Amino acid sequence: MTDGAEQLTALSGGAAGPAALRPLLAEVLAALGAGAARRGGPVVPGEPAAVAETVRGVLAKAQGRSALGELVELLAYGAADPADPSCAAHLHCPPLAVAVAADLAVSALNPSQDSWDQAPAATTLETELLAELAESVGFRPDRAAGVLTTGGTESNLLGLMLARDQRLGPDVELNGIPAGVRPRILASEAAHFSVQRAAALLGLGERAVRTVPVDRALRMDPGALADAFAEAGWEGATPIAVVATAGTTDTGAIDPLPAVADLAARHGTWLHVDAAYGGGALFSRRLAPLLDGIDRADSVSLDWHKLGWQPAAAGVFLVREARTYASLARRAVYLNPADDEEAGYPSLLGQSLRTTRRPDAFKLAVTLRALGRDGLGALVDRCHELARHAAELVRAAPELELHCDPVLTTVVFRRTADDPERSDAVNAELRRSLLRSGRAVVGRTELPGTGPGRVRLKLTLLNPHTTERELAALIGAVAE
Numbered sequence: 001m002t003d004g005a006e007q008l009t010a011l012s013g014g015a016a017g018p019a020a021l022r023p024l025l026a027e028v029l030a031a032l033g034a035g036a037a038r039r040g041g042p043v044v045p046g047e048p049a050a051v052a053e054t055v056r057g058v059l060a061k062a063q064g065r066s067a068l069g070e071l072v073e074l075l076a077y078g079a080a081d082p083a084d085p086s087c088a089a090h091l092h093c094p095p096l097a098v099a100v101a102a103d104l105a106v107s108a109l110n111p112s113q114d115s116w117d118q119a120p121a122a123t124t125l126e127t128e129l130l131a132e133l134a135e136s137v138g139f140r141p142d143r144a145a146g147v148l149t150t151g152g153t154e155s156n157l158l159g160l161m162l163a164r165d166q167r168l169g170p171d172v173e174l175n176g177i178p179a180g181v182r183p184r185i186l187a188s189e190a191a192h193f194s195v196q197r198a199a200a201l202l203g204l205g206e207r208a209v210r211t212v213p214v215d216r217a218l219r220m221d222p223g224a225l226a227d228a229f230a231e232a233g234w235e236g237a238t239p240i241a242v243v244a245t246a247g248t249t250d251t252g253a254i255d256p257l258p259a260v261a262d263l264a265a266r267h268g269t270w271l272h273v274d275a276a277y278g279g280g281a282l283f284s285r286r287l288a289p290l291l292d293g294i295d296r297a298d299s300v301s302l303d304w305h306k307l308g309w310q311p312a313a314a315g316v317f318l319v320r321e322a323r324t325y326a327s328l329a330r331r332a333v334y335l336n337p338a339d340d341e342e343a344g345y346p347s348l349l350g351q352s353l354r355t356t357r358r359p360d361a362f363k364l365a366v367t368l369r370a371l372g373r374d375g376l377g378a379l380v381d382r383c384h385e386l387a388r389h390a391a392e393l394v395r396a397a398p399e400l401e402l403h404c405d406p407v408l409t410t411v412v413f414r415r416t417a418d419d420p421e422r423s424d425a426v427n428a429e430l431r432r433s434l435l436r437s438g439r440a441v442v443g444r445t446e447l448p449g450t451g452p453g454r455v456r457l458k459l460t461l462l463n464p465h466t467t468e469r470e471l472a473a474l475i476g477a478v479a480e
Contacts, residue, residue, distance in 0.1 A: 280307020
C-alpha cells in the first residue's frame with residue numbers, strides 16, 4: 001500500500017489509533033475554519049438550488065486523499081452555524097467544545113451498548129448518569145430507570161408505549177388493542193407533533209390524540225383538560241396518558257404541571273412530561289421552580305442537545321418506577337443470556353427500542369463533571385437573560401410587536417404591516433429574505449386560530465456567548 005492508502009485505511013482504535021487520527025484531525029480543524037471563513041455569516045447565502053449545485057460540484061471532483069478536507073470545508077461553508085449570534089431560529093444549540101471532544105473519543109472507540117461485552121465501562125457510566133439525572137428530576141434513583149435516546153421524538157414514543165401497556169395490560173403488544181377499547185391520549189394544542197406520530201406508530205391512530213385548548217401563552221388550560229376527561233367518559237373512551245409540555249417548541253411555554261398532575265392522578269392516567277426543551281431549567285436555581293410538579297410524572301423526556309449544549313443526539317428518557325419498563329424487556333441469547341446476567345454481567349438491551357446504540361451518555365457525563373451543575377446553570381441563565389433583553393428590544397421597536405414575555409429562551413414577535421391582511425405574507429417573506437442573503441437565520445411559527453395575523457417570527461437564543469450588541473444587530477436587521 002502507498003502511505004496515503006495506509007492512512008485512509010488505518011483504524012481509529014487501539015494503541016495506534018490516536019497516531020492515525022492526529023493528522024486527519026488537523027486537516028479537519030483547518031477545513032472547518034476555512035469553510036466558516038468562506039461562509040462569512042450564520043448561513044450559506046443563496047437559494048436552495050444554488051447551494052445544492054455547489055454540493056454536487058464538490059462531490060464530483062473530491063477524490064482520494066483530498067476528499068476529507070474538501071468535503072469538510074464544504075460542510076462548514078454550507079452550514080447553518082448555531083455558534084453565530086445571528087443563527088437563532090431553532091432548538092439547535094452550539095455544542096460545547098469539551099462535549100465535542102468527548103464525543104470524538106466515543107466515535108474513535110465505537111462501543112455499542114446492546115451488550116456488556118461491547119461497552120463494559122460505558123454500561124456502568126450510563127447507569128450512573130441516569131441515576132443522577134433521575135434524582136435531579138425528583139425521582140428516587142434506586143427506583144427509577146431510563147435510557148439515552150435520539151431525542152424527544154423517541155422519548156415521547158417510549159413514554160406513550162409504556163402508558164399504553166400499563167393502561168391496557170401486558171398482552172397488548174402481542175394481541176393488539178382489546179376489542180371495544182378506545183384509547184385516548186390528551187395533549188395540548190401546542191404539544192410536539194411527535195405525540196401524534198407516536199400514536200400512529202403504536203397502532204392507536206392519530207385520532208386517538210385529543211388536543212386540549214391553551215391560553216394566550218400556549219399553556220394547557222387545566223379546566224379544558226378536566227372537560228376532556230369528562231368527554232372521554234361520555235364517549236366511553238379510555239384515557240391512557242396525559243402529555244404535559246415543559247417548554248413548547250414555539251414559545252417555550254410550560255404547562256401548569258401541578259394542576260395537570262392532579263387531574264392525571266384523579267383519573268388514574270399515566271402522566272408523561274415532555275421537557276425536551278424546558279429540562280435545561282433544572283440546572284438553573286432561578287428557573288428550576290418553573291418545573292415544580294415534574295417529579296409527579298410517570299415518565300419524562302429531556303434533551304441535552306437543546307439547553308445542555310451537547311452534540312446531537314443527547315436525549316434522555318426516564319420513568320419514575322423501573323417496574324413500568326417491563327414490557328420493553330427482551331432476551332437475545334447472543335447479547336444478554338440469562339446465565340451471563342446471573343453471573344454479574346448487566347445488560348441495557350431491555351431499556352431501549354434500539355439494538356446498536358452508541359454511549360451518548362459519555363459526553364454529558366464529561367460536561368457535568370467539567371462544568372458542574374452550576375456551570376451549566378449559568379449558561380441557562382445567560383440565555384434566559386438574552387431572551388428578556390431581546391423582548392425589551394422588540395418592545396422598543398415601533399415596527400415590531402412582541403407576542404408574550406419569554407419563559408425560557410424563546411422570543412416570539414412579528415413585523416407589523418400597514419395592511420393587516422398582508423401581515424402573514426410580510427413576515428414569511430422577511431424571514432426568507434434574511435435567509436437568502438445569509439444575514440440571519442430567524443425562526444417562524446403560527447399561533448393557534450384561524451384567519452390572517454397568525455404568522456410570527458421566532459428567536460431561540462441558545463448561544464450564551466452572544467452579546468447584547470450582537471442581539472440588537474439581529475433584531476435591527478428584522479426591523480429594517
